[in-house]
Amino acid sequence: MGMRTTISERQRRLGHELKKLREQAGLSAGEAADRIGMGRGQLSHIEAGRTSILSDRLRHLCQALGCESVPHIESLVAMSEASGKGWWSAYKGNIGSAAMNLAELEAGAASLRTHEALFIPGLLQTEAYIRTIFSSPKLNVRDIDEATAFRLERQAILTSESAPAFHAVIHEAALHMRFGGPTVLREQLLHLIEVAQLPNITVQIFPFGADLDAALSGTFLHTITPVRELSTIVLDHPAGSLYLSDDEHLTLYDTMFDRLTESALAPIGVRTSEELATKDSLALIQHLLYTL
Structure with missing residues (x-):
């Protein structure tokens, strides 16, 4: 060979x-x-x-x-x-290896957990939001089109027959980042509410003023496989991605995500008592929508 x-x-x-x-x-x-x-x-x-x-x-x-x-x-x-020749193979040569690896990791996951601080998670972004993020003097129109199409195709996994459970904790700061202006953000927030109604998707907002230690977890994606030892933590950085898989790292990020979910507001779509109804994730997003 x-x-x-x-x-x-x-x-x-x-x-x-x-x-x-x-x-x-x-x-x-x-x-x-x-x-x-x-x-x-x-x-x-x-x-x-x-x-x-x-x-x-x-x-x-x-x-x-x-x-x-x-x-x-x-x-x-x-x-x-595994041949590694999933749908992402069609983008080989046009999309970076970090994105290709991410698509393959997501395809093999039974569940996904993510924490984002400044952006809406990629799997939940609208096309307009994606295009705005990728718009850069360093990229030509074709590159932006390819990157946008790739991310949109990644999202199909959430509605596939073997869709993984997806749990996102998003810092409130991400809801205030007006990438592309108020119209793009409004569409994105409405989309966030819509996709959170899917049975396999859980979205929680981590509000300003919540537990500081939990907020210091940083952004990450945890791709969880049926055999826990083969799960992966993905950390993005300007030069690419870092992959963590040692048991101590898996345990650490499990603990951090548990703290994030405990400190975050109740998930979108989960009924809360009247006393808490104005303090859940949906109420916070709806309040922000009124300002746009």
């Missing part, structure tokens, strides 16, 4: 998970390779994501490394067998 010239996050993650299993078993690359009749160099390339591994051999390797969880092994096999 030839060496890959570019390595996707899924391919890198598969190799990382195999290396983690090997290290947990206390084996060197050479010792692990010997157990399944493989060369040390070949295993090293697999762990680095540079080359693939056949499904049966992958199962054999996992068992040789002491992994007894069938769901875990089969999830790794699914990662290995």
